[in-house]
Amino acid sequence: MKPTVGENIFQTVLVIFFLVLCAVTIYPFLHLTSISLSSPAEASRFGFHLYPKDIDLTAWNQVMSQKKIWIGFGNSVFRTVVGTILTLIVMSLCAYPLSRKYLPHRSFYTMIILFTMFFGGGIVPTYLLMKWLGLMDSLWVYILPGLVPTFSMLVLRNFFMSIPAELEESAKIDGANDIRILFGIVLPLSKPVLATLALWTAVGHWNAWFDAVLYISDQGKQVLQFFLREIVITNSDAETLGRSAIANTRYESSIKAATVMFAVLPILVVYPFLQKYFVKGTMIGSLKG
Secondary structure (H helix, E strand, C coil), rough: CCCCCHHHHHHHHHHHHHHHHHHHHHHHHHHHHHHHHHHHHHEEEEEEECHHHHHHEEEEEEHCCCCHHHHHHHHHHHHHHHHHHHHHHHHHHHHHHHHHCCCCCHHHHHCCCHHHHCCCHHHHHHHHHHHHHHCCCCCHHHHHHHHCHHHHHHHHHHHHHHCCCCHHHHHCCCCHHHHHHHHHHHHHHHHHHHHHHHHHHHHHHHHHHHHHHHHHHCHCCHHHHHHHHHHHHHCCCHHHHHHHHHHHHHHHHHHHHHHHHHHHHHHHHHHHHHHHHHHHHHHHHHCCC
């Protein structure tokens, strides 16, 4: 059936809109990449920076040679990898029983967990709790307080509810217990939603910095985003990178851009491998009644 004039106009407007949206999304990355690879004169030039016209790797050399940046990178990798794995495990152990209709008082437990999405103790009580638990200046303070994100757990719970109950019943007839059913049947069928939740959790861990400011005073346990904030926001390049790194202040903009790109690249590298699961996992794990 031949499309009408109105449909053609709508399709054209839609294509233009998404092209503009893509350009607005991609340009900041191109701009920062160009600035980080440019000479001071080119980096300070007013206007669009789509690609480096005068390549200068000084800023990247300064960033990559700093010990604190690599310490922060290692702590961020530890936080992201260990935190994501533990979150998926504990979240699955929580979501699976809540998805079973035979669990006594299931609705009550779900409402108690849902309550934590809307109400919290606040910064001061949370700080005192972390201190009482002995998590101050510990890498585990990055992981344990947010081990079970409520929204993600509810998404996973609703996906588990969509798995046919007959699979569980047949497994129980064969002698499988609940742990065997969860890890042998349910989780293998949940790869799309688990990949989606893993991406959400990993991005959240990688970008987090506020808890590092609150709970960590040991510079050897700070995350990469903390040093990124020190360089870009508070403009303390000399303290963070060392005075030799910015002896020539002409490279200040390039160093900031290189640091931002260094912090963003790991997520950009991982995302394409999980993209195929993202839309499917979000749709099939969405909340339902």
